[in-house]
Amino acid sequence: MELRISRTSGLVGTIEVPGDKSISHRAVMLGALARGRTRVSNFLRSADCLSTAACFGKLGVSIEDRGSELIIEGQGLHGLKEPSDVLDAGNSGTTMRLMAGILAGQNFYSCMTGDASLRSRPMSRVTRPLSLMGATILGRADGALAPLAIRGGRLKSIIYPLPVASAQVKSAVLLAALFADGPSKVVEPKPSRDHTERMLEYFGASLERRGNEITVYPEPNLAARDVSVPGDISSAAFFIVGALITPESDLTIRNVGVNPTRTGILDVLRAMGAQIDVTDTGVMNGEPTADLRVRSSRLGGTEIGGSLIPRLIDEIPVLAVAAVFAEGRTVIRDAAELKVKESDRLSTTAGELRRFGASITETPDGLIIEGGAPLSATLCSSHGDHRIAMALAVAGLASPGETVIGGAGAISVSFPGFADVLNSARLQY
Ligand code: SPQ
Numbered sequence: 001m002e003l004r005i006s007r008t009s010g011l012v013g014t015i016e017v018p019g020d021k022s023i024s025h026r027a028v029m030l031g032a033l034a035r036g037r038t039r040v041s042n043f044l045r046s047a048d049c050l051s052t053a054a055c056f057g058k059l060g061v062s063i064e065d066r067g068s069e070l071i072i073e074g075q076g077l078h079g080l081k082e083p084s085d086v087l088d089a090g091n092s093g094t095t096m097r098l099m100a101g102i103l104a105g106q107n108f109y110s111c112m113t114g115d116a117s118l119r120s121r122p123m124s125r126v127t128r129p130l131s132l133m134g135a136t137i138l139g140r141a142d143g144a145l146a147p148l149a150i151r152g153g154r155l156k157s158i159i160y161p162l163p164v165a166s167a168q169v170k171s172a173v174l175l176a177a178l179f180a181d182g183p184s185k186v187v188e189p190k191p192s193r194d195h196t197e198r199m200l201e202y203f204g205a206s207l208e209r210r211g212n213e214i215t216v217y218p219e220p221n222l223a224a225r226d227v228s229v230p231g232d233i234s235s236a237a238f239f240i241v242g243a244l245i246t247p248e249s250d251l252t253i254r255n256v257g258v259n260p261t262r263t264g265i266l267d268v269l270r271a272m273g274a275q276i277d278v279t280d281t282g283v284m285n286g287e288p289t290a291d292l293r294v295r296s297s298r299l300g301g302t303e304i305g306g307s308l309i310p311r312l313i314d315e316i317p318v319l320a321v322a323a324v325f326a327e328g329r330t331v332i333r334d335a336a337e338l339k340v341k342e343s344d345r346l347s348t349t350a351g352e353l354r355r356f357g358a359s360i361t362e363t364p365d366g367l368i369i370e371g372g373a374p375l376s377a378t379l380c381s382s383h384g385d386h387r388i389a390m391a392l393a394v395a396g397l398a399s400p401g402e403t404v405i406g407g408a409g410a411i412s413v414s415f416p417g418f419a420d421v422l423n424s425a426r427l428q429y
Helices: 021-033 045-057 094-103 124-130 167-177 195-201 233-245 266-273 305-311 314-323 336-339 345-355 386-397 408-413 418-425
Strands: 003-006 012-016 035-039 061-063 070-076 109-113 136-139 145-151 160-161 186-188 207-211 213-216 250-257 273-282 289-294 328-332 361-363 366-369 379-381 402-404
Touching: 003 386, 012 418, 021 035, 021 045, 021 070, 021 094, 021 167, 021 195, 021 386, 035 305, 045 061, 045 070, 045 094, 045 408, 070 207, 094 109, 094 124, 094 145, 094 167, 124 136, 124 167, 124 266, 167 195, 195 207, 213 345, 233 250, 233 266, 233 289, 233 314, 266 273, 266 314, 305 314, 305 386, 314 328, 314 345, 314 366, 314 386, 336 345, 345 361, 345 379, 345 386, 386 402, 386 408, 386 418
Parallel strands: 012 250, 160 186, 379 402
Antiparallel strands: 003 402, 035 070, 061 070, 109 145, 136 145, 186 213, 207 213, 250 289, 273 289, 328 366, 361 366
């Protein structure tokens, strides 16, 4: 599928973006493990989150989509059933890695696979700690690659210093810790998104957070709770950058999740000179929310690295687009994790933005972008990666001519309806 984007003079009006992907996954997982009925409103019906729901369906959990909400009949921590078939995580790293943590604690056999991209992404980062906790996990390349076969059961508690700043690895261990024989502790090198911790607390788990250490106590009484999912800041990011780099924009994005572990993009764009106002702040099931008003801005280059990286890891492709339209040099470092996402995002971002005429160099752990080069629309490819497809669409909004993005079907992984929301906000050039 192709997406065609022509230049626009601005993004205006008020829009909403769909529910947060990370929170939607976790709502299904904790809803399934709690006792009783959990209702999830504004659930993200994207391919990734639907993969999580389908996996829990195969584990014997009734999940009904009533349109306005998803109804999950929680089975309790020990109520999942051995699946009679392979669990398919599709394109979703979150589904596979977090579910591995849950399945490690189940007294049955299960097998998980995914699409070609997911089967090439590193899994030893979760199979290693879960094996240390006592689960038997086999996978290709000595447990490094899916399909994964998991024989779970009662686990041993663990103290685990994370070798990478990854919310998925952290969450896999925290979820497995629910089934351990004592309290388990995870130590983070840098803070990553903390939706699992917030949702565990919201569902009544016993969890302590001290600095970069998180301790989970086993066998909590998880009680079903209603969850209202805020808009996804990672989806809003495309509209934020689109509005900043087009000349007549004044766009408000309502009800966006602004958990501080996810708002690195706002900090960086403001440092680049972006006019972004945060208003109408609130809290939904332990997650902060706000409306964001974004106006066209003259951007300058910046440096991005260190502990900012986990706070904006999924926004780097679209931040690179902002940098291409900024004056001066932007340097992104400490971002080697991007090489193991749905595509090698350092290489796909650099390669595809060069097609527009951007001056961008890939380094072993980042990108160097010389902003301000004249760009023109081009034929480009998503490489099967939803975030690359949408970042290229944003570049197309500010490039003369018509940009054609191949493989744009990937967008449905996180943002079905992206093109419709874009069309509702764009001015004709
Ligand atoms: O689920 P998946 O495929 O890994 O999704 C991505 C994305 O761009 O949507 C990464 F490719 O987001 C991850 C994110 O990069 C979602 C996530 C989470 O929900 O816990 C955490 C981050 O990954 P990681 O590996 O840094 O823990």
